[in-house]
Amino acid sequence: MKADWIISHAFVLTMEGKGVGMIENGAIAVKGDTILAVGPTEEIGKAYQAERMIDGTGKLVMPGLIDAHMHTGLAIFRGMAQDMSHWMQKGLWPLMQNTKKHEALAGSLMAIIEGVKAGTTTFCDYDHSMNEIVEHYVKVGVRARVAETVNELPDDMGLVPVGELYPLDPAIGQRKLSANMQLYEKWHGQANGRITCLFGPQGPDMMRTELMLEVKALAEKYDTRIHMHVAQGDREIDQMLKRYGKRSIPFLEEIGYLDSRLMAVHLTEATKEEAQLVAKRGASMIFCAGSIGIIDGLVPPILDFLEAGGQAALGSDQAPGNNCHNMFNEMKFAAILNKVKRSDPTVFPAWLSLRLATIESAKAIGLEKEIGSLRAGKKADMIILTMQDPGLAPIYTNPVRNIVPNLVYAARGHEVETVIVDGRFIMENRQLMTVDEKEALKKAQEAAEEISRRSQRDIAASNSDIYHMMSEGYL
Incomplete structure (x- = not known):
């Protein structure tokens, strides 16, 4: 049978079955946007032919990583809201109210490029101006599950004192919901369903x-x-208690929000019982280990949620306080922080982190029929990594394999050489094929300089920890 291309003689992590589905001398045949077959090199070689043959010797092929929760427009504020209390009110809001739409868009493209270069092929982006951000995803050529951020908050939230009840404006909410509707009606199912x-x-x-x-x-x-x-x-719980006299999860249970449609992000302040309730109701949980660890110093109850039978995924969240959109970083943080939290090195093994960034994530966001594992009939979304890197060497395959632990605890993302989405090569030999990386970074830097100039007074007025560190010479 004829394929468009075949990669062979590679380590292949299919993520099929209950583990990682390793094929040590594996091959994958692809036609169009679909995987034709996955199996041992000898077997695939006998059944399929292709004009393009890729030698996978010394390389690893696996499903593209899924970032289940991120705000790419906030990447224009990278590194501006960590090591501080009230990171959103004192770190983000003084910047956001001084940012123009085209500047946030420049940050978004930069974040998407960062994610692709670290192996992310599916982005669950959740931001303002998504009707414009989505065009980046189409151009870059990746898969995206997008939503417009809907709230009833005024643009000058940075002026509201910490702890004061948020002023809600129904007109603002309707405008933002209208933008979300426009997004759905114009973009849902576009770009070959990506x-x-x-x-x-x-x-x-x-x-x-x-x-x-x-x-x-x-x-x-x-x-x-x-x-x-x-x-x-804690700011959310404080607001909920003041407004409704109930914590968030009991409130959502009361209004019928806890069901399989809900992708519940963070659960940072959820009690064990609340996390178990969310799992029991069928909602998925998105765990952003790096972000919450840095901005809150906490580890959300992901293990309680999983032990209750919940479906979970990993996300990078935001670059102002997490500082990166790199799913290898998230896999490592997820495993290590939970080992520390439970004082148990056996919990949250590397294979679990890897599944939560691939097949389990696909289930959590509702795309498991298309992506998340490598098998015949699924979309050809995959990444190729070199294993000939000091951080991943040497390779042991017997009696114990070290490939998966090294991916989770040692890989940094630069090992990703090739990124393929819908069967299309969008990065080869670390070079993006669809966008000009240097030009994107240049525009992001120019935007950051303009935001900095306009935000100086508001940042000083915020009286944040990081502002004091800067003035005292620590930054």
């Missing part, structure tokens, strides 16, 4: 119940999912 759209309420503390219920009704009408922060911090 673009799919969700609804994105920012959090139960940032909008009225009426708007939340309107969003849920729309998600049911269009048969899609809801991407939402849930119990994301």
